[in-house]
Amino acid sequence: MKLHITYDHPIAINAFEWTPATYRQPPHVHASLEIGLCLTGKGCFFFGNKQYAANPGDLFLVNNEERHIAQSDPDDPSRYLFINFDAALLLAEEPGLLLPFSYRSTHFCNHIIGGSPLAKQLTPWMLAIAEELREKSPGYLVMAKSALIQLCGRLLRHYNGLLTDDERQNMVQSVRQVQSLAALVEQRYKGPISLGELADELGLSVSRVSRAFLETTGYRFSDYVSLLRIQAAKRELAGTDKAVAHIAFECGFQSLPTFYRVFKETVGMSPISYRQSMGVTE
Structure with a gap:
């Protein structure tokens, strides 16, 4: 099941709390990227054929391709804070920040254990985003966006060190191709535009850049x-x-x-x- 995500603010970031059902619901996928923080309770988080135990303080990374769903423990239902955001937001700022979400599901651990050094770095930024969007104080949009960039920057530094040289090179190449294509789109979207013409201008294969664009941003070109x-x-x-x-x-x-x-x-x-x-x- 593919969910259609709409955003509650002029910026493409949502923050919401959610308690999963105590039975396993059908998994879903969405074009947006997502990070979940288990606030209380226990349960499981499923990503395709992978399963992780969920405890307070644990975080989970969700990209735009992997089917996923969380489930609560019947005796101690879990409650999550989710930060849901559009990949285009990072693409416009610093495309490299998308690298942690460009993983291939079978070789990636979506689970960041609560209390780990990385979880301690990320959790305050998760809470800051939620607070900014909830309180809507003056300047809250730029503050929420800044907190998201801080959060993803720390993810990038962590996961970049876990990649092999070949993996890093391939992922960086894809992101750079997507960045080049996105830059042309932003210049010309108000007029007639086609993927074939832009790919030819960049000297890229249409099929290659189309696939890279979808994998990196979650969006088809159109x-x-x-x-x-x-x-x-x-x-x-x-x-x-x-x-x-x-x-x-x-x-x-x-x-x-x-x-x-x-x-x-x-x-x-x-x-x-x-x-x-x-x-x-x-």
Whole structure:
């Protein structure tokens, strides 16, 4: 089952607490990246065929490809804090921060044991993100983003040391290709754009860069282009009084029905409802 994630803030980060069921539910996957912190209780966390015991203080890394689900102990149900975020957020800042999430599931341990040096480094940043998004004090968006970058930077330093030279070289190469492609997309998404043309410009194989882009970001190329267009449209809807149709075409959509459909699928409401929720009237 693939979950569609929407974000509750203008920045693509969610923080939420969750208590898993005491029976094993069907696993799911989502395009966003995720880090879970077991706050209380006990249970298990399943990643494909892998199973980890969960105890207070334990952390779990979730990428955009691996099917996963948590389960609570019936006698001592677990409760988690999850930080869920869009890979595009890191891609725009420092693509290398995506390396810890570019793992191949069969050779990767998703479990960071509570009380370990790495867990002690990560936990305060997890709690800081959740607090910023909950309290919404002045500057909370940049503070939450900064805390996420600190968190992922520490993950990068840890996992980089565990890779072989060949693994590191292959992963860095993929991330650099994705970075180059993403940079061109960000320059041109408001106009007609195709993967074939950009790959040819970069001297890359379409199939290779398409696969690397999906594995690194969790997005198909076309979905990423739509995401950038929707993000631009959200900024225009919230910050200007331009007509919705004008915004749609200005942001790269070729038809209004497509814009309305993609906007509602991505944001969870219509463009007009979103504008109203931001306090802007027609």
